[in-house]
Amino acid sequence: MPTVYITAPPEAADELADRLVEERLAACVNRLATTSTYRWDGEIHHDDEEVLLAKTTDEAYDDLVTRVREVHPYDVPCIERFDESDVLDSFAEWRAESVE
Amino acid sequence: MPTVYITAPPEAADELADRLVEERLAACVNRLATTSTYRWDGEIHHDDEEVLLAKTTDEAYDDLVTRVREVHPYDVPCIERFDESDVLDSFAEWRAESVE
Amino acid sequence: MPTVYITAPPEAADELADRLVEERLAACVNRLATTSTYRWDGEIHHDDEEVLLAKTTDEAYDDLVTRVREVHPYDVPCIERFDESDVLDSFAEWRAESVE
Numbered sequence: 237m238p239t240v241y242i243t244a245p246p247e248a249a250d251e252l253a254d255r256l257v258e259e260r261l262a263a264c265v266n267r268l269a270t271t272s273t274y275r276w277d278g279e280i281h282h283d284d285e286e287v288l289l290a291k292t293t294d295e296a297y298d299d300l301v302t303r304v305r306e307v308h309p310y311d312v313p314c315i316e317r318f319d320e321s322d323v324l325d326s327f328a329e330w331r332a333e334s335v336e
Numbered sequence: 337m338p339t340v341y342i343t344a345p346p347e348a349a350d351e352l353a354d355r356l357v358e359e360r361l362a363a364c365v366n367r368l369a370t371t372s373t374y375r376w377d378g379e380i381h382h383d384d385e386e387v388l389l390a391k392t393t394d395e396a397y398d399d400l401v402t403r404v405r406e407v408h409p410y411d412v413p414c415i416e417r418f419d420e421s422d423v424l425d426s427f428a429e430w431r432a433e434s435v436e
Numbered sequence: 437m438p439t440v441y442i443t444a445p446p447e448a449a450d451e452l453a454d455r456l457v458e459e460r461l462a463a464c465v466n467r468l469a470t471t472s473t474y475r476w477d478g479e480i481h482h483d484d485e486e487v488l489l490a491k492t493t494d495e496a497y498d499d500l501v502t503r504v505r506e507v508h509p510y511d512v513p514c515i516e517r518f519d520e521s522d523v524l525d526s527f528a529e530w531r532a533e534s535v536e
Contacts, residue, residue, distance in 0.1 A: 238521070239341075239416070241439075243466065253373040257380055264374035264414075266343065266387055273453040274464035275534060280457055287466055287489075289387075291414070301524065312530050314464075314491075316439070317522035321338070322417035324401065330412050334375060339441075339516070353473040357480055364474035364514075366443065366487055389487075391514075421438070422517035424501065430512050434475060 237323055237331060238297050240290040240304075241316040243272060248309050249286035255307060261300040262290040263334035296335045337423055337431060338397050342388040342404055343372060343414040349386035352407060361400040362390040363434035396435045437523055437531060438497050440490040440504075441516040443472060448509050449486035455507060461500040462490040463534035496535045 240262070244252055246269075253265040266289040273282055292300050297317065304315055323331070340362070344352055346369075353365040366389040373382055392400050397417065404415055423431070440462070444452055446469075453465040466489040473482050492500050497517065504515055523531070 237416075239418075241520075254380055257373050257375050260375075264372055266370040266372050266385070268368055268370050268387065268468055270466040270468050272464055272466050273457050275457050275460075280454055285466070287468065297522075305524070312526045313524065314527050315524040316437075316520045316527070318418060318439075318518060319521045320341075320416045321419045322397075324405070324413065324415040326412045327414050327416070337516075339518075354480055357473050357475050360475075364472055366470045366472050366485070368468055368470050368487065418518060420441075420516045421519045422497075424505070424513065424515040426512045427514050427516070 237320055237328060238292055238294065239318045239320065240292060240297070240300060241314070241318060242288040242290065242304055243270065243285045243314040244288060245309060246284060246286050249288060252304065252307060253288055256290055256300060256303065259303065260335050261296050261303055262292045263331040265290045291331055293332055293335050337420050337428060338392055338394065339418045339420065340390040340392060340400060341414070341416040341418060342390065343370065343385045344388060345409060346384060346386055348409050349388060352404065353388055355407060356390055356400060356403065359403065360435050361396050361403055362392045363431040365390045391431055393432055393435050437520050437528060438492055438494065439518045439520060440492060440500060441514070441518060442488040442490065442504055443470065443485045443514040444488060445509060446484060446486050449488060452504065452507060453488055456490055456500060456503065459503065460535050461496050461503055462492045463531040465490045491531055493532055493535050
């Protein structure tokens with residue numbers, strides 16, 4: 237099953253997480269505070285952001301990515317898919333039911 | 337080698353991490369503060385939790401999952417396995433020795 | 437594309453992240469505060485550390501690992517590779533351009 241790794245500014249993370257769960261695109265979202273280091277226009281930047289780890293299903297993955305792109309404030313957001321090689325059966329069932 | 341992704345309430349995370357390391361089911365556990373968004377009984381909830389990333393081995397994985405289920409306060413805990421595609425040799429050796 | 441999972445003491449994490457981005461070994465680094473639980477010399481330890489998630493490319497991966505080993509304060513640092521099964525096209529392009 238896919239975990240989708242998304243970064244967002246703190247002021248957008250709350251609404252993004254709520255929307256993904258409300259619209260049944262993710263069963264749950266774990267949000268973690270992060271400092272992001274990157275280069276832009278030749279300068280090193282440090283931004284306070286949040287990492288969102290959205291727990292979803294194969295079937296819902298494409299729709300989740302489409303929705304994040306629509307509502308995310310960045311033109312080029314970090315959206316990455318990591319696949320678990322195992323998930324506890326009862327938790328996998330809950331995830332699947334939650335995004336149906 | 338597997339990294340096991342577990343979420344737990346903050347008051348249970350400390351003991352859970354200690355137990356996995358003390359019982360040689362994980363070489364180390366990285367704990368990170370998180371806010372979890374999910375739906376339960378039709379309502380959106382936001383809980384303060386911790387993400388535990390337990391570094392273990394193929395051989396110890398099943399026993400680790402069994403132990404987490406025994407001591408975790410939730411009936412349906414988030415327990416997920418992510419496999420690394422590479423690990424620094426010396427760190428992999430330390431992990432293997434630590435869970436023997 | 438690889439995400440490299442590195443842990444480091446907080447006083448070294450800032451310079452490590454900057455260096456990887458400045459030297460174009462990573463497009464960006466997300467730093468997250470963590471508490472690490474592990475056994476050393478028969479005792480359980482709890483250290484405040486940071487998790488660094490370095491977003492890089494297949495081509496730059498080996499050089500990044502070499503550089504982390506050179507500058508990391510630990511003899512046996514946690515350096516692990518996780519491969520994404522999908523990355524948003526525009527973000528993947530930005531990552532590739534940033535480490536060229």
